[in-house]
Amino acid sequence: MKDLVLSLIAEGGALAGVPFSLAAPLVMVAFGALVVFGFVLPIAGITSWLERRVWARIQSRIGPNRVGPQGFLQWLADGLKNLLKEDIIPSAADKWLFSLAPYLVVVGFIATFAAVPFTSSLIIADLNIGILYITAVTGIVVVGVLMAGWSSNNKWSLLGGIRSAAQIVSYEIPAGLSVFPIVLLTGTLSMQGIIRAQGWAPWDWFFFYNPFTFAAFFVFFVAALAEGNRTPFDIPEAESELVAGFCTEYSGMRYLLFFLEEWGNLYVIGAIVTTLFLGGWQVPAFTDNPMLLAVAQFGTFFLKAYFFVFVAMWVRATLPRVRVDQLMTVCWKYMVPIAIVNMLGTAAWMLFVPETLGRLVQFGMTGLGAVVVVVFFRRVRFHLRRANLKPSDYYYSPII
Amino acid sequence: MSRERATNELWVPTGVGAVLDQYIGVLFTFVIGAVVVGVMVSASALLGGRRRTSVKDEVFECGNPSSGPARGRFSVQFYLVAILFIVFDVEVVFLYPWAIVFRELGVPGLVAMGMFLTILTIGLLYEWKRGTLVWE
Numbered sequence: 001m002k003d004l005v006l007s008l009i010a011e012g013g014a015l016a017g018v019p020f021s022l023a024a025p026l027v028m029v030a031f032g033a034l035v036v037f038g039f040v041l042p043i044a045g046i047t048s049w050l051e052r053r054v055w056a057r058i059q060s061r062i063g064p065n066r067v068g069p070q071g072f073l074q075w076l077a078d079g080l081k082n083l084l085k086e087d088i089i090p091s092a093a094d095k096w097l098f099s100l101a102p103y104l105v106v107v108g109f110i111a112t113f114a115a116v117p118f119t120s121s122l123i124i125a126d127l128n129i130g131i132l133y134i135t136a137v138t139g140i141v142v143v144g145v146l147m148a149g150w151s152s153n154n155k156w157s158l159l160g161g162i163r164s165a166a167q168i169v170s171y172e173i174p175a176g177l178s179v180f181p182i183v184l185l186t187g188t189l190s191m192q193g194i195i196r197a198q199g200w201a202p203w204d205w206f207f208f209y210n211p212f213t214f215a216a217f218f219v220f221f222v223a224a225l226a227e228g229n230r231t232p233f234d235i236p237e238a239e240s241e242l243v244a245g246f247c248t249e250y251s252g253m254r255y256l257l258f259f260l261e262e263w264g265n266l267y268v269i270g271a272i273v274t275t276l277f278l279g280g281w282q283v284p285a286f287t288d289n290p291m292l293l294a295v296a297q298f299g300t301f302f303l304k305a306y307f308f309v310f311v312a313m314w315v316r317a318t319l320p321r322v323r324v325d326q327l328m329t330v331c332w333k334y335m336v337p338i339a340i341v342n343m344l345g346t347a348a349w350m351l352f353v354p355e356t357l358g359r360l361v362q363f364g365m366t367g368l369g370a371v372v373v374v375v376f377f378r379r380v381r382f383h384l385r386r387a388n389l390k391p392s393d394y395y396y397s398p399i400i
Numbered sequence: 401m402s403r404e405r406a407t408n409e410l411w412v413p414t415g416v417g418a419v420l421d422q423y424i425g426v427l428f429t430f431v432i433g434a435v436v437v438g439v440m441v442s443a444s445a446l447l448g449g450r451r452r453t454s455v456k457d458e459v460f461e462c463g464n465p466s467s468g469p470a471r472g473r474f475s476v477q478f479y480l481v482a483i484l485f486i487v488f489d490v491e492v493v494f495l496y497p498w499a500i501v502f503r504e505l506g507v508p509g510l511v512a513m514g515m516f517l518t519i520l521t522i523g524l525l526y527e528w529k530r531g532t533l534v535w536e
Binding site: 127 | 428429430433436440444449453461474477481482488489495521522533534535
């Protein structure tokens, strides 16, 4: 961001002559508006369309395909429809809290984008406490959800709100603890600092750094899905038992805003995972052109982050919902102890494992990861071809 | 490369409140988030019709007439989870400064934090044995 501001206020730049102390906040605010309106809101909407298409594909259905090419404009149509719906506040509801709840939920979600990096120079605010800030502001969403559940004066809403609060605060512990292996390795909380400590090559990612960071990735991703109220952890809004959970009494635009948060939050999860474990925007220095490099960095980061949005859709289409007791058991009896072991393990690794051995482990784990990917795609190919095979040819060989 | 300590650059180099300048962007995203909700909700209030009926304003209980208070009592388990959360969340907050300076602390740092976490884990095991984590 600093380089960008300096180039803008230089001779011939768009803001030539403006002092740096004025230009910097100006550029930051302009970029913030661009991010929110040009990126956050469209991405949440497009994800809602893509999610329905992906589920449909997985479940051998068609999905929304009428509005625009391949149904691409479905999200705009949905938004417009909800805009024209009546906004009902039940007479028994607490009106102030009822209308305040969507604000907290959406503000808590949009505020996370202040510290989400896009390229090496594009980030609204590269806070020196970046990852801690993101953990903190996502906490606002819990308050909003609990507020929505309480103020609706509805049994389903209250149950949904309380379940959600219990779930989110529980899973915040493993998610928070899984950040520590990375913080230990980099010695910084800044998002850009964490990315700079990694490299473009997979063996320089923290994902493959050692077995502990590898496990921490999975703990973090599962905990983040649970924090985002995603299936298989969507008991707060379980349709089959709680109507719509904490948003049962909401209608029209306010109802839509809760789902805006849910879909937009998927990208935030993807972005955090990419930053912490997958090398963020790191690309090989293939060109001197800063513009081209920025585009490549943006594309790399976006693809990595959006891949995890796709994984979340895939998980939702595949797995059934867990029960409350299973949810709490998984969190407190498995994920919290594993996360603590990951943290202490990484600390011990840093102290006792020599550099060359650590390097070898990085290459070895990357190779293992490549093998898993190859086996996975062979399996996919096998299932795709299976439709055309005789039953006697169904045998899947894991080796050849 | 990954073993080098990353430098944390602040991009506003000089002036009073160089760190605070970063938070203009943060404050701005908060404001813009509230504006987005405000505009959407008020546009919906303007464009969407409004015809209130007594049935529409009732509590939605799948068509049945509502019975009993909506804000009844709920399981004590939720309170226990909240207490457990506070203990562990405070622990997480304590861990941040330790994690950042861990490279300078070295082995004594690991030993000290190991002792702290052992005490905490004993607490978790005690809760586990007492059946707090069993959800019925």
